[in-house]
Amino acid sequence: MAHAQAKPVEGKIFTAPVIFLLHVAAVGLFFLIIRYMYGIGAVSNLTDHMPWGVWKIINVIVGAALVCGGYACAFTVYVFNQGRYHRFVRPALLLSLLGYSFAGFSLFYDVGRYWGLFNFLIPKYWQANSVLFEVGICVMSYIAILTLEIAPAIIEKFADMEGPVGISLNKFYRFLDRFLFLIISLGVLLPTMHQSGLGGLAVVMGQKISPLWQSPLVSLHHLVSCIAMGYGCVIVTEFVLTDEYRDRQYMHLLDKLATFMKNFMFVFFILRMSEVLRSGALPLAFHYDHISFSFWAEMILILLGIFYVRDENARKIPRNLFLGGLFTMVGGSLYRINVYIIGFQPFKGLSYFPSVPELFITMGMISLQLAIFAIIIKTFPIMEKGDHK
Amino acid sequence: MRKNSRRSFLKGVIGAGAGAVFSPFVSFKNAVAEKLKERREKDVGMLYDATKCIGCKACEVACKDTNNMPIEYDENHLWDAPRDLSSKTMTIIKLYKGENGEQSFIKRQCMHCVDPVCVSGCPTSALKKLENGVIAWDKDACCGCRYCQMGCPFSIPKYEFDAAYGKIVKCEMCSNNGLLAAGKTACSEACPTGALIFGKQKQLLKIARQRLYKHPEKYNGKIFGEFDSGGTGVIYLASVPFEKLGFPHLPEYSSARISEGIQHTIYHNMIAPILVYCGLALIAFKNIHMGKEKEE
Numbered sequence: 001m002a003h004a005q006a007k008p009v010e011g012k013i014f015t016a017p018v019i020f021l022l023h024v025a026a027v028g029l030f031f032l033i034i035r036y037m038y039g040i041g042a043v044s045n046l047t048d049h050m051p052w053g054v055w056k057i058i059n060v061i062v063g064a065a066l067v068c069g070g071y072a073c074a075f076t077v078y079v080f081n082q083g084r085y086h087r088f089v090r091p092a093l094l095l096s097l098l099g100y101s102f103a104g105f106s107l108f109y110d111v112g113r114y115w116g117l118f119n120f121l122i123p124k125y126w127q128a129n130s131v132l133f134e135v136g137i138c139v140m141s142y143i144a145i146l147t148l149e150i151a152p153a154i155i156e157k158f159a160d161m162e163g164p165v166g167i168s169l170n171k172f173y174r175f176l177d178r179f180l181f182l183i184i185s186l187g188v189l190l191p192t193m194h195q196s197g198l199g200g201l202a203v204v205m206g207q208k209i210s211p212l213w214q215s216p217l218v219s220l221h222h223l224v225s226c227i228a229m230g231y232g233c234v235i236v237t238e239f240v241l242t243d244e245y246r247d248r249q250y251m252h253l254l255d256k257l258a259t260f261m262k263n264f265m266f267v268f269f270i271l272r273m274s275e276v277l278r279s280g281a282l283p284l285a286f287h288y289d290h291i292s293f294s295f296w297a298e299m300i301l302i303l304l305g306i307f308y309v310r311d312e313n314a315r316k317i318p319r320n321l322f323l324g325g326l327f328t329m330v331g332g333s334l335y336r337i338n339v340y341i342i343g344f345q346p347f348k349g350l351s352y353f354p355s356v357p358e359l360f361i362t363m364g365m366i367s368l369q370l371a372i373f374a375i376i377i378k379t380f381p382i383m384e385k386g387d388h389k
Numbered sequence: 390m391r392k393n394s395r396r397s398f399l400k401g402v403i404g405a406g407a408g409a410v411f412s413p414f415v416s417f418k419n420a421v422a423e424k425l426k427e428r429r430e431k432d433v434g435m436l437y438d439a440t441k442c443i444g445c446k447a448c449e450v451a452c453k454d455t456n457n458m459p460i461e462y463d464e465n466h467l468w469d470a471p472r473d474l475s476s477k478t479m480t481i482i483k484l485y486k487g488e489n490g491e492q493s494f495i496k497r498q499c500m501h502c503v504d505p506v507c508v509s510g511c512p513t514s515a516l517k518k519l520e521n522g523v524i525a526w527d528k529d530a531c532c533g534c535r536y537c538q539m540g541c542p543f544s545i546p547k548y549e550f551d552a553a554y555g556k557i558v559k560c561e562m563c564s565n566n567g568l569l570a571a572g573k574t575a576c577s578e579a580c581p582t583g584a585l586i587f588g589k590q591k592q593l594l595k596i597a598r599q600r601l602y603k604h605p606e607k608y609n610g611k612i613f614g615e616f617d618s619g620g621t622g623v624i625y626l627a628s629v630p631f632e633k634l635g636f637p638h639l640p641e642y643s644s645a646r647i648s649e650g651i652q653h654t655i656y657h658n659m660i661a662p663i664l665v666y667c668g669l670a671l672i673a674f675k676n677i678h679m680g681k682e683k684e685e
Contacts, residue, residue, distance in 0.1 A: 041550030048547045051535035081676040112533025112555040119513040125530050132536050133512035181677050185669035204510050204540040206644030
């Protein structure tokens with residue numbers, strides 16, 4: 001296996017940042033208990049006019065897009081046959097698995113009748129016309145596929161086990177290796193379907209979403225930007241976890257990833273701009289209210305992301321790669337928040353800002369996710385040898 | 390010459406780009422034109438004529454009474470008539486008073502759309518259009534995702550945010566309490582002036598058109614719900630323009646048509662996803678298994 005060099009990161013598991021993240025998560029979990037006891041309204045600012053808040057938009061829609069690294073990497077390595085990016089695949093897949101699992105988990109406190117979520121699995125309740133149904137089914141299948149994709153890393157840890165368990169684990173490992181191509185191609189198809197679907201959710205909302213964002217092409221916008229955000233996530237993860245970027249060889253790889261990211265973000269920018277011009281919504285961007293402010297903030301973040309990785313010279317400076325990745329992630333996230341929160345205007349003057357407990361639940365879930373990621377890379381062979389800090 | 394070829398290349402690229410951007414709209418418009426949903430003979434609805442309404446709120450009381458809906462208190466535990474639709478109030482009479490003295494009552498409730506967005510969006514078939522055109526809610530199917538609230542162009546469905554096990558609340562035209570089976574609704578039965586009448590949608594439309602034709606001076610000239618958002622089961626006549634009465638200006642098709650048009654084009658018999666999957670699997674197989682040999 002190509003992953004033979006992957007090893008757990010050495011060092012203490014519960015470092016100060018991990019403990020801090022776990023504390024934030026604990027506060028979030030406390031508010032979750034209140035949510036389950038007294039209902040959604042007790043902890044959030046959600047109302048009948050603003051039924052989707054930060055839980056669904058940030059934890060689910062933005063969260064799923066930010067961890068598209070697994071999708072972007074699988075695409076690059078296996079479809080475009082760029083094997084040299086292989087070292088990015090496992091950390092990206094792990095982040096994807098965690099991100100998607102937490103997105104799925106978030107639904108269990110965001111939806112009002114969480115026990116009804118299991119109706120997604122009962123054919124009599126299926127509703128094929130619904131974009132949300134398609135997204136739900138695809139995300140569930142994708143979590144299963146991601147588990148299979150990351151399974152070799154878990155098995156490698158227990159590969160030396162004696163007895164029947166060890167033998168069957170090794171058998172399963174070889175089975176996974178043989179049918180990897182079937183798993184990987186599902187791992188590319190499913191995100192393509194549900195990431196576009198996460199945008200497609202906006203279509204039925206019709207005029208309730210500001211024309212600056214509403215469009216029949218909103219699915220395409222989400223799909224293209226999520227790939228760029230995935231590359232951005234891989235780059236930023238590399239910078240946070242390793243110092244190999246000083247090495248010219250890895251620098252070269254990150255440079256290439258940044259080029260892909262830039263290209264996708266550029267296509268996204270052109271698509272968005274041409275759509276705003278075509279629909280005639282541009283005057284809305286000059287109303288100097290919070291909607292137009294948010295629109296320009298999004299555009300500037302996207303352009304900054306492109307600007308930092310604009311050409312070869314700019315990409316030679318590691319800081320630029322990092323900033324390019326970061327701005328792409330933030331810009332893409334703001335785009336999603338703009339579509340579903342800022343741009344969602346069922347009537348004029350609707351304002352929504354999440355309450356403190358609501359924000360703590362959102363941040364707690366993100367913190368828990370990052371803490372688990374930090375713990376897993378120190379326990380399982382995820383990162384390749386030599387790239388540990 | 391080189392310049393020329395570059396220019397034509399650029400033209401081609403721009404043309405292709407523009408085509409890619411615009412083609413969804415062209416095909417979408419055709420798709421919409423073909424598939425617009427129509428009123429069926431059996432579909433029932435209501436006609437509310439604001440010019441006949443005296444604002445007595447008998448319909449509100451009857452609705453609360455029949456459906457066992459709670460009274461709405463303010464923060465001092467004093468109760469008053471509700472100000473808007475909520476998870477405790479499924480229908481409401483409001484009064485519009487303009488600056489120039491024009492005024493009109495208006496009843497709000499679920500519109501029971503011909504092509505309902507909530508039904509199209511609901512992932513677990515909790516909202517369904519019944520045989521008689523009524524949009525009903527199934528508590529066993531609902532997962533409380535509130536996509537219906539996000540989608541509804543009239544923002545009608547309400548959720549019980551203050552309850553640990555909240556329900557979606559909206560008018561089900563008394564299909565939930567057995568009155569509809571007897572051929573009536575609580576609110577229309579309670580109406581003393583005939584401002585609200587219950588009947589088959591197509592007949593109600595005829596009545597509304599006759600009223601418009603006989604007394605054009607009494608009305609604003611529009612039957613709200615005849616075509617709005619693909620048509621609604623509850624239709625309205627009023628003297629004051631509907632925008633002033635709180636109705637949004639909607640296109641003549643439901644946004645569910647756009648959404649379903651896109652979905653059905655991409656996922657038509659699942660052919661495209663399956664083909665893409667086969668292609669991806671082939672490429673991945675080649676890259677993983679053939680590539681390996683080269684490495685060794």
